[in-house]
Amino acid sequence: MKRQIAIIGAFGLVYALVVAASEHSYYQLILTVVPVWAVMGLSWNLLSGYSGFVSFGHAAFFGLGAYFVALAQIQWGLSPWIGIPCAGVVGGLAGLVVGIPTFRLRGHYFALAMLAYPLALLYVFEWLGYQELALPMQRESPAAYMQFSDHRIYGWLALALMLAAMLLTVWVERSRFGMSLVAIREDEAAAEAAGIRTVGWKLRAITVSGAMAGIAGGFYAVVLLVVTPPAVFGMLVSAQALIVAMFGGVGTVWGAVIGAVVLVPLSEVLHAQLGDKIPGIQGVVYGIAIIAVILLAPEGVFWKVRDLLSRRIKPAPVTREPAGAAEVLPRPARAGGTGRVFEVEGLSKAFGGLQAVRDVSLHVERGEILGIIGPNGAGKTTLFNLLNGFIRPDRGSIRLEGRDVTGWHPYEICAAGVGRTFQVVRPFRRMSVHDNVVVGAYVGGQTGAQAHAVAEAALAHVGLSGESGRPAGQLSNKQLRLLEIARALAGKPRVLLLDETLAGLGATEVEEVIALVRKLAADGTTIVIIEHTMQAMVRLVDRFVVLNEGALLAQGQPAEITRNEAVIDAYLGRRWRTANA
Amino acid sequence: MNVSQLAENFLQALAAGLLTGSIYGLMCVGLSVIFGVMRVINFAHGDFMMLGMYVAFYAFGLLGLQVVFGAGAPYVAALLAAPVVFLAGVLVHRFLVSKVTGIRGSTLAAEGHYAQLILTLGVALVLQNGGLYLFGSAPVSIPTPLASSAWEVGPLHGDLVSVFVNQGQTVAAIIAIAVVAAFVVFMGRSQLGKSLRAAADNPEAATYMGIDVNRAHRLAFGLGVAITAVGGGLLASGTSFQPYVGLEYVIVMYAGVVLGGLGSVSGAFFGGLTIGLVQQMSTLFLPNQLQNTAIFVVFLAIVLLRPQGLFGRAVRRT
Numbered sequence: 001m002k003r004q005i006a007i008i009g010a011f012g013l014v015y016a017l018v019v020a021a022s023e024h025s026y027y028q029l030i031l032t033v034v035p036v037w038a039v040m041g042l043s044w045n046l047l048s049g050y051s052g053f054v055s056f057g058h059a060a061f062f063g064l065g066a067y068f069v070a071l072a073q074i075q076w077g078l079s080p081w082i083g084i085p086c087a088g089v090v091g092g093l094a095g096l097v098v099g100i101p102t103f104r105l106r107g108h109y110f111a112l113a114m115l116a117y118p119l120a121l122l123y124v125f126e127w128l129g130y131q132e133l134a135l136p137m138q139r140e141s142p143a144a145y146m147q148f149s150d151h152r153i154y155g156w157l158a159l160a161l162m163l164a165a166m167l168l169t170v171w172v173e174r175s176r177f178g179m180s181l182v183a184i185r186e187d188e189a190a191a192e193a194a195g196i197r198t199v200g201w202k203l204r205a206i207t208v209s210g211a212m213a214g215i216a217g218g219f220y221a222v223v224l225l226v227v228t229p230p231a232v233f234g235m236l237v238s239a240q241a242l243i244v245a246m247f248g249g250v251g252t253v254w255g256a257v258i259g260a261v262v263l264v265p266l267s268e269v270l271h272a273q274l275g276d277k278i279p280g281i282q283g284v285v286y287g288i289a290i291i292a293v294i295l296l297a298p299e300g301v302f303w304k305v306r307d308l309l310s311r312r313i314k315p316a317p318v319t320r321e322p323a324g325a326a327e328v329l330p331r332p333a334r335a336g337g338t339g340r341v342f343e344v345e346g347l348s349k350a351f352g353g354l355q356a357v358r359d360v361s362l363h364v365e366r367g368e369i370l371g372i373i374g375p376n377g378a379g380k381t382t383l384f385n386l387l388n389g390f391i392r393p394d395r396g397s398i399r400l401e402g403r404d405v406t407g408w409h410p411y412e413i414c415a416a417g418v419g420r421t422f423q424v425v426r427p428f429r430r431m432s433v434h435d436n437v438v439v440g441a442y443v444g445g446q447t448g449a450q451a452h453a454v455a456e457a458a459l460a461h462v463g464l465s466g467e468s469g470r471p472a473g474q475l476s477n478k479q480l481r482l483l484e485i486a487r488a489l490a491g492k493p494r495v496l497l498l499d500e501t502l503a504g505l506g507a508t509e510v511e512e513v514i515a516l517v518r519k520l521a522a523d524g525t526t527i528v529i530i531e532h533t534m535q536a537m538v539r540l541v542d543r544f545v546v547l548n549e550g551a552l553l554a555q556g557q558p559a560e561i562t563r564n565e566a567v568i569d570a571y572l573g574r575r576w577r578t579a580n581a
Numbered sequence: 582m583n584v585s586q587l588a589e590n591f592l593q594a595l596a597a598g599l600l601t602g603s604i605y606g607l608m609c610v611g612l613s614v615i616f617g618v619m620r621v622i623n624f625a626h627g628d629f630m631m632l633g634m635y636v637a638f639y640a641f642g643l644l645g646l647q648v649v650f651g652a653g654a655p656y657v658a659a660l661l662a663a664p665v666v667f668l669a670g671v672l673v674h675r676f677l678v679s680k681v682t683g684i685r686g687s688t689l690a691a692e693g694h695y696a697q698l699i700l701t702l703g704v705a706l707v708l709q710n711g712g713l714y715l716f717g718s719a720p721v722s723i724p725t726p727l728a729s730s731a732w733e734v735g736p737l738h739g740d741l742v743s744v745f746v747n748q749g750q751t752v753a754a755i756i757a758i759a760v761v762a763a764f765v766v767f768m769g770r771s772q773l774g775k776s777l778r779a780a781a782d783n784p785e786a787a788t789y790m791g792i793d794v795n796r797a798h799r800l801a802f803g804l805g806v807a808i809t810a811v812g813g814g815l816l817a818s819g820t821s822f823q824p825y826v827g828l829e830y831v832i833v834m835y836a837g838v839v840l841g842g843l844g845s846v847s848g849a850f851f852g853g854l855t856i857g858l859v860q861q862m863s864t865l866f867l868p869n870q871l872q873n874t875a876i877f878v879v880f881l882a883i884v885l886l887r888p889q890g891l892f893g894r895a896v897r898r899t
Contacts, residue, residue, distance in 0.1 A: 054695055056702075101885050108622045109884050111698055112835050119832060120877040127870040235828050239702060246699060279718065280710030280824075287706030294700040295680055 004170055008253070012163045019155035026272070028151040032223055034264045035155075035162035036216050040237075041244035041256025042165040043212035047205045048242070049250035050178055052185030053103070057114030059237035060098065060121055061091040061210040065217030066232040067125065070133045073145070080146040084218040091214015092207045099206035103199060106188075115238070122233035133227045146222050154223055161219060162257070165212055169253040172208075176442055176451070179431075181205055182251070183439045186428035193388055193422075195414035195443030195491050213241070236283060243290045249300025258301055263289055339366045339401075341495050341526045342387065347396035349382060356382040358550035359396070364495065369517070369527045371541035371558075373534070375571050379550040380530045381423055384497050387528075388420045389413040401494075415443050419488030420497035423530070425480040429473035433464060433483055436472050440490035458490040462516060478509045485516070496520065498529040502536060514540055534572065538562065546571065585742050592744045594861045596734075600747065602857020603754035604815050608830065609837035609853030610761050611809030613846050614768075614801055616838055619781040621682050621802070624701035625673075626809060626834060627827025628708035632669060633662035633810025634817040634826065635716050641723050655725045655749075656756055659814025666810035670803040673704060678802060679795060705827070712824030720821040725749050728819050753815040760811055761850050764804075768846055777801045809834070829873055833860075836880035 015035075022028050040062065048054045065087035072078035072086065102113050138145040148154065172178040180201040183191040192198055221227050231237075244259030267282040274281050297304040342364040349357040357379045364370050372380050385391045387398060389410040397406045400416055408416075419440075428436050437455035459465050462482040467475060472483060481501050488496055498517070502510050514536055521527050531537050537544075537558075544561040546553040548570045554561060561567055568577050608630060615623045623629075637658040640646065644661075646654035681696040728749035735743025768774040780787040780797035788794050813830075816822075833856055841852025856876060863875035 054698060056698075101881070104885055108698055109839075111622075112832075113881055113884050116832055116877040116880050119828070120874045123870055123874045127868055127874075235825075236706075239706060242699065242702070278714050280713035283706045283710030283713075287703040287710065289703075290699055291677065291703035291707070294696050294703065295677070298696060 001170065001174060004253070005167070008163065008166050008170070011257075012159060015159050016156060019152050019159065022152060022155070025151050028155055029223070030265050030268050032151070032154040032158045033220075033268070034260050035158035036220050036223070037240055037244050037264050038162045038257045038260035039165045039212060039216040040241040041248070041259055042162075042169050042253070043209045043216065044241040045245045045250055045252075045256050046169060046172060046212065047209035049245060049252075049255070050172070050181035050185060051202055051205050053106075053202065054108075054111045054242070055114045055206075055209075056111045056238050056242070057098070057117045058209075058213050058241045059118035059233050059235070060114075061094050061213035062217035062220070062237050062241075063118060063121060063125075063229070063232035064094050065091045065214030066221040066227050067130065067133070067217075068214070069218035069221045070135055070227045071130075073135055074133065079144055080218065080222045081144070084146075084215055084222070087218030088211040088215040091217070092211035094214070095206040095208075095210020096203060098210070099203045103202050103206075115235075118233045118238060119235075122229045125229045125233065131228060135221065135225045135227075158219065158223075161215065166253050166257065168208075168212075173253065176447065177201065177204065179435060179439055180442070182431055182435075183428050186430060187426045189390065189410075190422065190426035190428070191439065192410035193390070193414060193420050194440045194487055195411050196439065197409070197411045236286070239290075240286060243286050246300060247289055247293050249302030249304075252300075252302050254302050255300050262301075340364065341366050341401060342528075343399040344387075345397045345399075347383070347386060347398065348394050349386060349391060350394055355550050357386060357393075360547070360550075360552050361396075362545050362552060362555065364526060364528055365543075366526055367521070367524060368542040369521050369529065369540060371537045371544045372528065372530045372547065373532070373537065373544060373571060374547035374553070377549075378547040378571075380547055381499055382550075383547065384420060384499055384528075384530065387413075388418055388497060411443075414491055414493075417492075417494040418497065419491050419493030419495070421481070421484035421488060421499055421501055423499040423503065425477070425484055427472035427475070427480055427483055427487075430471055432468070433459065433470055433472050433475065434468040436483060437486045437490045440487035443491035454492075455486075455490050458486040461489060462486045477504050478513070481505070481513060482516070485520075489520075493525065495526045495528065498527060498531075500530050500532065502531055502533050510536055534562075534576070589742045589744065590865055592742070594865050595858070596744055596746050597750075598858035598861030599854070600750040600754045600857075601861060602854035603757045604812050604853075605833060605837055605857040606850035606853030607757035607761055607815070608809045608812035609834050609841065609849040609856075610764060610846055611805045611807070611812065612834045613838045613841065613844075613849030614777075614781075614805035614808070616835070616843070618778065618844055618846070619682075619798060619801055619805075620843075621678065621798075622698045622701065623678075623802075623805070624698055624831065625705035625708055625827075626701075626806065627829070627831035628705045628712070629666055629670060629806035629827075630809045630813035630830055630834075631712060631822065631824060631827040632708065633659075633666045633807075633813035634822050635712070635824075636662040636665045636810065637814030637817045638721055638723055652725065652727055653752075655723045655727075655818040656752060656815070658723065659753075659756070659811055659817065662810040662814040663807040667803040667807035670806035671799050674799045674802040677704060679798065682798065709824050709827065716824055718823055720823045722821040723818040725818045727752060747819070750819055753819065757812060757815055760808065761847075764808060765847055773800075777804075832873075832877055832880055836876060836883060839880075840883050 019028070019031050022031055040058065044055060044058050068087045068090045069080050069083040072083045073080060098117055102110060105113055138147055142148065180191070180196045183194065183196055184198050184201065188198055217232060220232070244263055245256040247263060248255030248258035263286065267285040270281050270285060293300065340363045344360060344362050347357055347360045360383065372383065374380055386393050389408050389412065392407050397404060399405065400413070400418065405413055405416060428439065434455055437458050438451050441451040441454040441458070456465065456468070459468055462485050464479060464482050464486060467479060472480070475483060485501070502513055505513060510533065517527060517529065517540060529541065541558060543556065544558055545555045546561060546567050553570055554564050554567050562572070612623070612626050615621050615626065637655070640661045641655055641658040646657050650657050677700060678697065681700055728747065731745040731747050733743050733745055768778060776792045777797050777800060779790065780792050780794045781801055784794045787797070837853035837856045838849045839852070840855055841848030841850065856879070859879050860872050860876055863872055867875055
């Protein structure tokens, strides 16, 4: 982190010197505009790069910032020195107002909806009669109104904004904020289940992002002195923010800066040289740049170059201190030796005409290992999804340690002490194994170093310490299963819901995982496990619940269940009967 | 303003809405092939429409269609936009879009969608700004005598209420409806139409059935932009346009397709029709400049409240 800040500082110094050496006002203007678009790219990156929600509408925040500064100076004589920070507030508020309804959407619907905001604002501002606003020249005390005859000062101001945006980005990236956003990008549902309050983080991201864009827009108005709706709300503004960030590489502080440093001067110079003969050359440059990036290096220039370099230079393996790992992971508190963890009453859920879960009542005893079995489509995973809050039941209630948690959000249920894994593993693939688990550790309210220590302890617990630095996407199936358990463990759950944790594992691997589950249970964690491998289950669980066609078919000790005629008919099958007769 | 004047304004907006809406419906049908059925996000769709408008404009001006077809010339020009834009669409798909869609794209999972979105954004920028170079920035339109003449319907109630129906728009709307009908029949009945739907619906399964999915996607993409281009060509004789016109219609078209329900070609037509009605009706109580703002608000309302569309079945918003 210190190294990164040092590099940013060095870059800033070089840029400041280049600005100082620039003579022609045209080059000074380009040197001023480059950081403005870098800030826009960083603003876009903060929302879309980290959280994965692609915005086509950053012009809305930019334009509101620009118009605020211009109107505030014209109407109230407010200096841009105050106006620009206020534009940040305006942009941030706009982000919040836009985010609240729009985050109900995902994927391309989100992108298209975002596009509609600046276009709608464009017509509104034209209708209001602000087709062209000129910032008044201040003859007396121009500096108080951010008007300088030495145009290099604008360059330095722009640079200061860009450095501030870069430092903010670095801070976000290293904090719980950034980690949560990346987890949302990688798998939003898994992030919720790991205890991340996704709506809250997304709204924070769009607010901060909107504020950055608002400041960039406000400053842009001061630099160009004229504000028109197409220039600040137009498609090219949103597109440019997205393109500089994607060109350089998303999810990094350098991406947007590289994109702006390369593309802005290129398009400006071409515009100056050929603009009279080829109008729109700027748009063509940006269009071709983004097409080329998508086809040739979709991850962006920064990552591409880094990959090329790292292939040549073998990086030193990332090692983290496993110091005092075992002590940091405290045993989950056992409130009394016995009692019921979950009490489920008359739970029902239908999808259209399909009754997935039908009037199920069951309970989970503290400290037990409860196995849930049943044929495919019996509603086992739906039951888990109801228990951890992914879906709301149509009828019935769920009580967790005496509290009614029916209809709670997944992150709330996770925070209340319920961890889960998934039938199809859902790691955050591009995050490191360590960071995957750190996300889970945030649930207990741990921050910074403590969260990292808890994560290491959880990894040690499942035997993945050696893989800590690798991207999760590179792990084997068994390791992914263990990773999910570690991620859940880091939240210090009192109950673990394990969904087909043994699926797809070889015989020896099954034994390893079973040993781990036993160990967890012995440590006092209550375990509910869905599994098909009956041989393994019979040895593992204390009690079975059998579901069939969404309804409770039977429950009881393994010995009873395996002899239950109804269970044999519905699930175990004839062969089981003859084999175990 | 008295009651009969209100009624007249209302009927006038209704008529205008139905006529423009039919053309919007045609444009939406084109997009629905690409977005609704194939699930490719074509951000440049409006710009292919712009291309269609200019093709019609130049075909009308340069080919001397008026000598042969007289008053029908603008409509022949609009239909001529189809083959040209079809070719452009096929080429863009072959060399660009196909790299991030279809079976290859589906392996990219969610990233595939963003790649399409951003790639076609690039295509849109190139088309818009390239159009600025090729066609100039001055707004143009196809001059047609029909556009400035109207049939008077009425007087309907006493002597006060009568509605003027623009002749040019009426002919355009009829052509639009005919093209939509022909296309719906083509997709439903013909061998090619069926294989296009299959390839769009489930590329992998279609491959196993012996369908050349890449070719089918290419054709579907070309057909989609060509149909929308005809819509653009029909609009070109009523309104003036410039190379950036596509952007305004991107939202109109996506709104219509979503409203009509993803995956339904005929639903898209009624979606577009509804958007046209909303746009014209909004002029009754909103200033003219805010027509498009009204559409954007309606679009936001639709995706937020009823993403499965008014006429469609539920689909997941992913």
